[in-house]
Amino acid sequence: MINVAILGPGGIADDQHAPAVAGHAKTRLWSVLSRSSERGHQFATKHQLASPFPVHQSLDSLLKDPNLHAVIIATPDRLHAEQVIACARAKKHILLEKPMATSLEECDQMTGALRENKVVLALAYHLRWHAGHRKVASMIQAGHVGQLRHIRVHWTFAAPNDSNWRSTPESGRWWSLAANGTHCLDLVRWMMIPTEGEISDVKCVVSRSKFNSPHDESAIVALQFESGATAEICVSVQFASESRVEIYGDSGSIRMEGTMGRHGKGQIYHASGLQAPTVVQFEPTNPFLGELNNFVNAIETGQEPEVGPLEGRRNVECLLQAIKASGADHY
Ligand SMILES: NC(=O)c1ccc[n+]([C@@H]2O[C@H](COP(=O)([O-])OP(=O)(O)OC[C@H]3O[C@@H](n4cnc5c(N)ncnc54)[C@H](OP(=O)(O)O)[C@@H]3O)[C@@H](O)[C@H]2O)c1
Structure with missing residues (x-):
């Protein structure tokens, strides 16, 4: 049994990671790191953490536990590097929420610590484990749309105000780009790179007009790949809409509606040329269980996880290129 600690008992840990760990046959929720003893104990009780000493307010004390095998890091982006390095030195395997870090220097330091300590790091891009997305990736590989030319991703939500930690330079570096953009980028890279090569050019426009945040509230990213194929990503925290x-x-198209999110659902359509689209059937599954399963498999077999530190770093590099290209990289 793999004993798993949660670092940061907030939204995504409470909503998705804790239930996934509890629902996996090979993992057990063991302990939690929280700045507040009260919040830690509430989380420990709610999710029935199994350690006799489940709540820690210091990472050192959590990592000293010899019965702890792995951690899920679900804290603000600025904390990821320091926490990953500490966990790697303590020889705990790591499932890390996206994005990997907020600079390339941090990514390199993290990768060095992982390598030295032979620890697995998997990036939590759960949308790779959406059953419909996996079907579409295999349809593209099998030639159902012909040579890829363009991907467009649109995914927004309406933040109620600017109290989210992503809107402050102390705990985040990007807002819409880190909330949704990094997922969209991962999806586009996953679908494009096998046949169209690496990203060769990045352009971006951002808006900060609703909350006057120091960080991007909307971002429109245009990408070109080595083959000449293109992609565009629209993400925003200014307004709600259905994802698309x-x-x-060259010979067809695929449209996915409402598939971007935590739920693993949505509708997918395929069209050959300009013919009427037909529904692509898939059985919805829990994408967070899929990513956890991939992490467990990497620990057990030594195989690379679906998204490891190299791809995590490339994603961060694209986010940095996008914000630089927008001219808004003043933070
Ligand atoms: N895969 C996805 O779809 C998805 C969705 C949402 C978020 N995420 C990622 O998951 C991570 C956490 O995001 P979240 O939305 O779950 O955030 P959240 O609800 O704010 O939770 C983050 C937790 O980190 C702890 N924390 C430690 N230092 C903090 C600080 N300085 N400021 C705020 N919180 C701090 C807090 O727990 P204590 O106060 O108890 O210490 C807090 O509950 C981020 O990397 C984010 O990008 C991924």
Whole structure:
């Protein structure tokens, strides 16, 4: 049994990671790191953490536990590097929430610590474990749209105010780009790179007009790949809308509606040329269980996880290129 600690008992840990760990046959919720003893104990009780001493307010004390095997890091982005390095030195395997870090220097330091200590790091891009997305990735590989030419991803939500930690430079570096953009980028890279090569150019426009935040509230990113194929990503925390992904190739297209999110659901349509689209059937599954399963498999077999530190770093590099290209990189 793999004993798993949660670092940061907030939204995504409470909503998705804790239930996934509890629902996996090979993992057990063991302990938690919280700045507040009260919040830690509430989380420990709610999720029935198994350690005799489940609540820690210091990472050192949590990591000293020899019965702890792995951690899920679900804290603000600025904390990821320091926490990953400490966990790697303590030889605990790591499932890390996206994005990997907030600079390339941090990514390199993290990768060095992981390598030295032979520890697995998997990036939590759960949308790779959406059953419909996996089906679409295999349809693209099998030539159902012909040569890929363009992908468009649109995913927004309405933040109620600017109290989110992503809107402050102390705990985040990007807002819309880190909340949704990094997922969209991962989806586009996953679908494009096998046939179209690496990203060769990044352009971006951002808006900060609703909350006057120091960080991007909306971002429109344009990408070009080595083959010449293109992609565009629209993310925002200024307004709500249904997510949409459109994939265009020489002989067909795929449209995904409402698939971007935590739920593993949505509708997918495929069209050959300009013919009427047909529904792509898939059985919804829990994407957070899929990513956890991949992490467990990497620990057990030594195989690379679906998204490891190299791809995590490339994603951060694209986010940095996007914000630089927008001219808004003043933070
Ligand atoms: N995969 C996804 O779809 C998805 C969705 C949402 C978020 N995420 C990622 O998960 C991570 C956490 O995001 P979240 O939305 O769960 O955030 P959240 O609800 O604010 O939770 C973060 C937790 O980290 C702890 N923390 C430690 N230092 C903190 C600080 N200086 N400021 C705020 N919190 C601090 C807090 O717990 P204590 O106060 O108890 O210490 C807090 O509950 C981020 O990397 C984010 O990008 C991923």
